[in-house]
Amino acid sequence: AQSVTQLDSQVPVFEEAPVELRCNYSSSVSVYLFWYVQYPNQGLQLLLKYLSGSTLVKGINGFEAEFNKSQTSFHLRKPSVHISDTAEYFCAVSNFGNEKLTFGTGTRLTIIP
Amino acid sequence: EAEVAQSPRYKITEKSQAVAFWCDPISGHATLYWYRQILGQGPELLVQFQDESVVDDSQLPKDRFSAERLKGVDSTLKIQPAELGDSAMYLCASSGRAVGANVLTFGAGSRLTVL
Numbered sequence: 001a002q003s004v005t006q007l008d009s010q011v012p013v014f015e016e017a018p019v020e021l022r023c024n025y026s027s028s029v030s031v032y033l034f035w036y037v038q039y040p041n042q043g044l045q046l047l048l049k050y051l052s053g054s055t056l057v058k059g060i061n062g063f064e065a066e067f068n069k070s071q072t073s074f075h076l077r078k079p080s081v082h083i084s085d086t087a088e089y090f091c092a093v094s095n096f097g098n099e100k101l102t103f104g105t106g107t108r109l110t111i112i113p
Numbered sequence: 114e115a116e117v118a119q120s121p122r123y124k125i126t127e128k129s130q131a132v133a134f135w136c137d138p139i140s141g142h143a144t145l146y147w148y149r150q151i152l153g154q155g156p157e158l159l160v161q162f163q164d165e166s167v168v169d170d171s172q173l174p175k176d177r178f179s180a181e182r183l184k185g186v187d188s189t190l191k192i193q194p195a196e197l198g199d200s201a202m203y204l205c206a207s208s209g210r211a212v213g214a215n216v217l218t219f220g221a222g223s224r225l226t227v228l
Binding site: 036046098 | 204
């Protein structure tokens, strides 16, 4: 079985400041890792994914994440946030051979003007 | 850009009534998923289809929930009777046939409120 832990349920950040949203996973097999963003009353939009290769992954809207196998982490970062980044962010994991996603409980990012 | 279509976007019903949600995946996508997202939580898988066959419905409350994908294209998720605890966002997603990791594309969701 696999699981995802998002350590922070809410993260307030001042506009133009950097942010890191933390994600740790647990799995007995090799994994694929994802970050999705959800705006109010909308579905989930893919921000970025790690499948293989370089451990630093760049996504949309200036976000990036780094896969750390020894730490079983996949933290999401952005060097300078904007008001429009206010949303819920979900980390998710899937296993080789089965694309179904297991999600974390989400982190609500609030940007303070 | 291809999208996953879901309807209705919003549904308010009274407990013990029947409700149904519809999903039309991206054309050609073989795998379809229904997730339930309770307010303040992450989405949880209810059922996964590969073409018209159920691959995983281990978390589907089968006493009141049913899902079908008769022709392997669009899908319907039904709840009968609805209970207060069923209030949630119901998300549909689909993925393609490529070997390896396929990215799930989600629809906008159907928000259910049970009174």
